[in-house]
Each structure stands twice: as C-alpha cells, then as structure tokens.
Amino acid sequence: MNILNNKSLREQLAASYVLGTLRGATRRRFETLLANSAQLDADVQSWQQRLNPLAEFAQPQTPPQRVWQQLERSLNLSAISQSSGQSFWRNINDNIAGSLNFWRGLGLVSSTAAAVLALLLLMKPADNGMPTPSLVAMLVNDKAQPNLMLVADIKHHRLTAKILASQNVASNQSLELWAIPKQGAPKSLGLLAKDGSISLPLPEFATTQDIAMLAVSLEPLHGSADPNGPSGPVLFTGAWQQI
C-alpha cells in the first residue's frame, strides 16, 4: 500500500513515530520514506508540535552551574566570543530584552503614548476616516529608551517614521533603517531625513513574519556601502508589534 496517498494512515504512522511506539522494521521503513517525502516530514513536524509541549509538564529544575561550565569548555565559547566580529548581533541581542520590557510597560509611559497618537493622526485616513496602521515598532537605544517610532500602514503600503529624541548626526552622516530577517542579511529600508522623519513605500518583505528586528545604524551620508548590512554602529533596535 502506498502510505503517502493515504492521509489517515500517514497521520497514524507519523503520530506513533513521534510518540515512539513505532518500532523495529516498521520504524526503519518509515524513516526511509520520511527521508524522501516532504509531506511525511511535515506530518512528523506537526506531531512534534502537538506532543512536545508534554515536556513542559515536568517540574522545572535549575541545572547545576557545572553543566554550563562544561559546555563553555567543550565548545570553547570564550575563545569564540573574543575572536569573532559579531558585535552587530550582540548589540541586537542586548537590546531586544529592553524593547520587550519597554512594551510591557507602555501603559505607564504617557508621553510615548501621546507620540503614538500624534503619529497615528498624521497618517492618511482610510475609508472609514480612521487611520489604519497595522504594525508599529518602537526602536530603543542601548539603555532601552525609546528613540524612533515606526508605523507600517499595510493597506496603503506606507512606512512612516518619527524620531522621538533628536539625534546628533554630523552633516556628513546619515541614519539608515534596516529590516533584519531571522536568517540572512539585513535589508535596507532607506535613509532617515535629518529631522528623523521618513515616509517611504512599504516593501512587502519589511513586514513579513520573517523579519525579527528593525534597526537604525549610523552611516556615511549616502548610507552603508555594504548592501548586506550596516557599516556603522547600530543605535536603535525594535520589533514590529501588532496594534
């Protein structure tokens, strides 16, 4: 029987494969099929997605320090972190916690809320007279202070930015806005005007699920010479939030 055309049999085998009750020769045959079928692989992943949360119901226990110390030694982590030029990612990584905390506390930050409102009012009204922003992002500096507000109006394909704290940008420098995917190189969204504002056509890729982070870097006047990422320091970072 061709199991690949039989959905209920496929489900059943994928489920018992993930659970572990599929054994012996049947399991090995299944694994051979699995290596050659994207459909079967998707079935297996769905079952992992369904069953793996079972693991969360064990009582959490903090492992002893020595586990991390051994990991550090066996992977030689201290040498890696000193030698590699990963400051761009590290910078982002440091900032994301700050930006999450910032959003959790948003209700308390009335001046920022006012800035959000002001920005929404600047936007082009939609058919019902209300602005239709779909996503906003608050970009924060390394001290988690909000610096730049981005609004993506998906309906009208516009990206609007508003700077909240004025920046000292030299006359031969610019601020460049980046969309950073989960994998692959950052993509430039454009340069900010001197007053920090921007209103650009919103490229499709800028708001997909794949974009993990937005960032602003300090660049030469005409932007980063490197098409695959910032050449200067990353000043602010943040992520899209649905509103």
Add this chain to the structure above:
Amino acid sequence: MDQQPPLRLWLAAIAKKDTQAFRSLYDATSPNLFGFLLRILVKRELAEEALQESFVSIWNNANSYQPHLAAPMTWMTTIVRNKAFDLLRRQDDTVELDNDNFDKDVLNAMESTALTPNEHLQLTQDAQALARCFTKLEGMQQQAIVLAYYHDASHSDIAAQLTLPIGTVKTWIRRGLDRLRVCLTAAERT
C-alpha cells in the same frame, strides 16, 4: 503581546555563533529541559550529561533550525528527548517505571492547567492547548501516552504496566492520539 523570551531570535543569532545569545537561550530554557530530563532519566548525573550533549547539538545545529516549520521549544525538545532516550538505551540496568508516583504529577499538572489556565501563565500557549485537549482523554489513554512519551515505553511495556492486553493498548493509543489531533486542530481554528 509576546510574553515569551525571544527564542527564535536567539536561535538565529546562535546560528551565527553568538555566544551571548547561546547563554541567554540556555538560561531561559535549561530549567524546563533539565526538569524534563530528570523525569526521563531519574539519575541527576545522567540528566546533566544529556543536558550538556543536547546544548552541544543545539549550538552545532542552530543553522539548520527552520522557524517556519517548528516552534523553538518543539525543536529543542525533540533534540533533548532523543539524547535522553539514547542515554537510556545505553544503560545496563533499566530505569524502573514506577507509574503511580512517577507520572502522577505530570498528569496533575496538566489537569490543573486545564482547570485554572490563569495560574499557569509560564507555560507556552501550545502547552495550555495540549492540557485542555489531553485531559479530555480517558485516564488510561493519558497514562499510556505519557508512558510512551516520557519513558520510551513500547506497546508491550505499556501493556505490562497497565495490565491490559497489548491489542487494547494499541487501539487506546491510536484513538487517543486521533482525538488529540482533532481537538488541537479545532483549538487552532478558534
């Protein structure tokens, strides 16, 4: 709003060998994963070994993690569970299955989550949905699935443990998993 730590982003950074992101991921997820490993392996030194090997794997394979196919915890849990079962099978003496004391708190934790979701906000949405669907299964089905999931138990191990005929066990598990799928799929759509 996303209250969970940014695991996807950390994994993306780890793929680029960012040691700080690795530390953040370890700090955020190791207590859960270690608790899970202790459940499977019982002995602390084995659980520590499995945890360490798992994180070596996570470090080495983060670049093959596909965010559109699996949630980060799902991906990591699969790695951890496979490591644990490898170690379990290498042991000379089998770990005693003491189902009465052993899995009761897992089942209780799920029941409590299903009844009072607001007291279990540290769990992922997926785990809360699973708890709601899992607790709708018959008690025997719940036990059989947990035995297989946590202890690498075969149909005949489970039949011995629950003193049921093996054919009955197979049917129970198959129907249980099917009900789980239907319930979770319905939950996704609402």
